[in-house]
Amino acid sequence: MNDTTAHALSASRTLWELADRRARLTPERPVLLQEDRVLTFGGLRDRAERVAAGLYGMGVRPGTVVAWQLPTRIETALLSFALARLGAVQSPVIPFYRDREVGFALRESRAEFFAVPGVWRGHDHTEMARRLGAKGVFEAYDTLPDGDPSILPAPPADGTSVRWIYWTSGTTSDPKGVLHTDRSLIAGGSCLAHALRLTPADVGSMAFPYAHIAGPDYTVLLLLRGFPAVMFEHFALPEALAEYRRHGVTVAGGSTAFYSMFLTEQRKRPGEKVIPSLRLLAGGGAPKPPELYHRVVREMGVQLTHGYGMTEVPMITMGDPEDTADNLATTEGRPPEGMEIRITGGEVRLRGEAVCQGYLDPAQTAAAFDTDGFLRTGDLGHVTDSGHLVLTGRLKDVIIRKGENISAKEIEDLLAAHPAVGDVAVIGLPDADRGELVCAVVERAAGAAELTLPDVTSYLRGQGLSVHKLPERLEVVDALPRNETLRKVLKYRLRERFGTVAGP
Structure with missing residues (x-):
């Protein structure tokens, strides 16, 4: 029964339609829990409509671009669904971002309103927003806009219009604005x-x-x-x-x-x-x-x-x-059904309903899709006979040593099993003789003995790794640098830190 229900709900044209249909099915069941607070599916729909009415009273209309930089709170979900009810274009910004990334997102999205949490974890987001010249700044933490839902226009019916602008991490350059639809x-x-x-x-x-x-x-x-x-x-x-x-x-x-x-x-x-x-x-x-x-x-x-x-x-x-x-x-x-995966030159390419519509910058969109409409991911991999996808690395994460391609991920997977290794990132560093050398950057496991380069190379030889892939440099760090979202290792920072050219 649940599979049948989920399948039927997945045909919803818009996120608001999905939220409304779920609220009709199980209005009293909880959807979000936070400390002692409980929001039900019915409460999500009903409260979001009131917030939508409050936003409408502020001038937010279908198609209005509203950026928000808010923490993971029940109020944030309510605001987001209120914007979905209005058919506004949302531009969520990670709350840990500061002037450079936030200013870029506001300028590129041309946001007409900007919701912030006020002072959050010691940082004054309201002051930053005003410093950046943001339009329509309002705080949305404990208190949200409120109004009478009877003033609202009909909910959006089209799920294929761009209503979301998400931002890539921007770890090597300015972030890219990724265009998504409700569908x-x-x-x-x-x-x-x-x-x-x-x-x-x-x-x-x-x-x-x-x-x-x-x-x-x-x-x-x-x-x-x-x-x-x-x-x-x-x-x-x-x-x-x-x-x-x-x-x-x-x-x-x-x-x-x-x-x-x-x-x-x-x-x-x-x-x-x-x-x-x-x-x-x-x-x-x-x-x-x-x-x-x-x-x-x-x-x-x-x-x-x-x-x-x-x-x-x-x-x-x-x-x-x-x-x-x-x-x-x-x-x-x-x-899933409907997601097409094509391997071209070792690169994973994708086509399907879950794929974005492109980027805010048309030139970036043109570069990202091939002539058949497949998104170039920049990831390397292959599909097994059983239909499972195996990722082997990144196009930009291939180390070229003396003309030979070396997968950083292959070495990382082997080193991850070493008892003294807590976490590891393998990078290529510039080298005058070899083009690039292989460098393993390691977080030592808690309580582990000191780790040396001979220890690492001996272990990898024992695991059957080819000699030309063995690391020529080892760096042991207290903690690998990570982003604040899914804690992904930032290899560009390691390259910046350790990337001096070696050789005569």
Whole structure:
């Protein structure tokens, strides 16, 4: 029955239609939990309509561009659905971004309104917005605009118009404005819902910024399957564990770094489940070493399913909890019906409803799609005979040493299994003789002995790695640099830090 219901709901044309249809089905069931607060599906619809009326009174109309930089809160979800009710164009901005990224997003999107949280975690967002010359600045933290829904125009009926501008991380240059529709976001969330096999008895969690593309992706999952999620305004372990236990979370995750964080907490109390109700870790957004999968399953006693997505395509493939251990450890899962994957020159290319409409910059759009309309991902991989996608690295992450291509991911996956390695990033550094040399940057595991380059190369030789791929340099750091969304390692910072040219 739940599969049939979810399938029917996934045909909704717009996010507002999806929220309204779910509210009619299960109005009293909770959808968002935060500390002692509970928002039901019916409450989401009804309160969002009042917020929409308040926004309408401020001058927000269908097509109005509204940027918002808000933390992961119930109020943020209400504001976002209110904007969806109006048919406004939303430009979510990660709350950790500062003047450079925020100013760029406001200018490029031509936002007419900007919602901020006021002073949040010591930073005055309102003052920053005014410093940047933002238009229509208003605070939306505890208090939201309010009005009488009777003044509202009809909800939008078209789900294929661009109503979302998401921003890539901008780790190497200015971020790119990614154009999404309600239907592309629903398609992404439907992929997640189909793969994870969740039920109304589950309790999920949002430990990532709601302003990330994962925000609507996960919310669509909740609307399709009819279960709630716990929202974390600020996620940190072990502090967050009490909320996971209090609400009986059954599904957690976010990305590879989150799996490692939960595993670290589990190791503090072996033999006792760190979250008794937890049965599944799920996520994506960064490569997952196979050994990490096996450690999580073995030590935490839960299943782990990993997927593949990006800002341009929120969900491409996802692991199935009922798949084989080998597939779950070594692949990104299979694509849903309607997602076409083509491998061209080793690059993964995509076409389907979940794929974005392009970028704000038409030149970037033209460069991103091939002549058949497939999005160039920049990721390398192949599809197995069973239809599972295996990622082998990034086009920009191939190290070229003496004319030979070396996959950084292959070396990272092997080193991740070393008992002294907590986390690792392999990068290519400029070298006068070889073009590039292989450098392994390692976070040492807690309590591990000192690690040397001979230790690393000896271990990799024992794992069968070809001699020409062995690292020629080892750097041990206290912590790898990461972004603030899904905790993805920022390799460009490592290249900047260690990238001096070697040679005579």
